[in-house]
Amino acid sequence: MTRAMTHAAALLCALFAAFVSAATARADVVVLLPPVGNADDLRRGDLEEALTVALRAAGHTVIAGNAIRRGALAGEPRTAEELASLAQGNGAAWALVSEAHPLRGQYRLLLRAGYAPLRRVEELDVLVLDADEAARLRDVLGCLVRPAGLGEDALRLTGGEDAAAVEQREREAREQAEREQAAREAAERERAEREAAERARAEAEAAQARAEFERREAERAQAERDRLAAEFDARERYADDAEHRWLAQLSLGGAGLMAYPDPPGPSPGGGFLGSFGARVGYALPQVVRGFEVRGGLEAVFGVASALELFAGAAWFASPFSFPLHIGGSAELGGFFNTSGAREPGLLLRASLVAAWRPAPRLYVEAAFPTFQVISSAGGLVTLGGAARIGYRF
Numbered sequence: 001m002t003r004a005m006t007h008a009a010a011l012l013c014a015l016f017a018a019f020v021s022a023a024t025a026r027a028d029v030v031v032l033l034p035p036v037g038n039a040d041d042l043r044r045g046d047l048e049e050a051l052t053v054a055l056r057a058a059g060h061t062v063i064a065g066n067a068i069r070r071g072a073l074a075g076e077p078r079t080a081e082e083l084a085s086l087a088q089g090n091g092a093a094w095a096l097v098s099e100a101h102p103l104r105g106q107y108r109l110l111l112r113a114g115y116a117p118l119r120r121v122e123e124l125d126v127l128v129l130d131a132d133e134a135a136r137l138r139d140v141l142g143c144l145v146r147p148a149g150l151g152e153d154a155l156r157l158t159g160g161e162d163a164a165a166v167e168q169r170e171r172e173a174r175e176q177a178e179r180e181q182a183a184r185e186a187a188e189r190e191r192a193e194r195e196a197a198e199r200a201r202a203e204a205e206a207a208q209a210r211a212e213f214e215r216r217e218a219e220r221a222q223a224e225r226d227r228l229a230a231e232f233d234a235r236e237r238y239a240d241d242a243e244h245r246w247l248a249q250l251s252l253g254g255a256g257l258m259a260y261p262d263p264p265g266p267s268p269g270g271g272f273l274g275s276f277g278a279r280v281g282y283a284l285p286q287v288v289r290g291f292e293v294r295g296g297l298e299a300v301f302g303v304a305s306a307l308e309l310f311a312g313a314a315w316f317a318s319p320f321s322f323p324l325h326i327g328g329s330a331e332l333g334g335f336f337n338t339s340g341a342r343e344p345g346l347l348l349r350a351s352l353v354a355a356w357r358p359a360p361r362l363y364v365e366a367a368f369p370t371f372q373v374i375s376s377a378g379g380l381v382t383l384g385g386a387a388r389i390g391y392r393f
Contacts, residue, residue: 029092030055030145032064036076037100039107047100047109054137055096060145063090080121083114093117094145105130105173113144122150126157131173231321236357238290238316238325239283244361244392247281247292255372255384257303273302273382279390281314290316290327303380305339308347316355323357329367335374345376351386361392 035044077083087095099110111124143153257271277298295311310333316325335345351367368385
């Protein structure tokens, strides 16, 4: 009975010691040195943070960064003695060294863990997928940082027993990356096609608006041309009113002598001839449009005093849409002196004439220049003009 009790007590002590040892292991202090390797500073900093999180999740206390007391150790610890010395110098059970080498979608992680109580060093070389980093680090550190050591888990963690699972994860990661890349490319193509469609629609709308504007402008211009053409076609023609073919005019004119006998004879008026008189005209549009025969009587003063009796014709074109008519006239008649030798002569006169109708049936006319040849008094040649006002009836 005493021996049985003794065995039972020994078993309880062993179980208690194992429980205490496990509890202590879960609460170990770990010195975590900054990661090294060919990863950049940002990636190494992220890795140090991820290792810290994984160790704390396993119940360990982590000493890292400037909190590490290196003592006489200058570089990275390599041997079991250096790792144990570093751990003991910081009051820790473990010293952990890491080295990272980035790959596409993953990185290679080399870990060296020194366990101070046993002066033991274990190394582990594993691949960590970026998409599965947190779970992978918890698994690796849970097996590496324990008093019992890696044991059979070393082969699993390095890809021996679980190579198929690692390969499956890598394949899934590659497929996921390919799907994401394909989705990005499809979205980019869709965006480019949408932008191209929007540009094409905007260009089509702009072209349609431009064509519509040009069409409206062409229609407006054509309407304006048609209006002007219609207005011009409907313009007033000279003496085109069949009910008012007759014209009565009063005129006042003047001319200077261009050629005369030497001496020209006694004359108080010098080298000037003035005239006033009356004309009668009759339009003959059936002969020529704008054609009118005329005749009249004028009194002359100046170099000579005389009466002029003449007949002739005028023709007017109507080149404007408003009632202004331009043409010419020619007249032939007699020149009868009323002073001096009273010698009759022949009168020949030609003029450029403009007629304007300011009111219905009322015409104002200007004859300039007027060229005149008189055969009496030794022969006279004059150049001048005249103003006339007339009424059509």
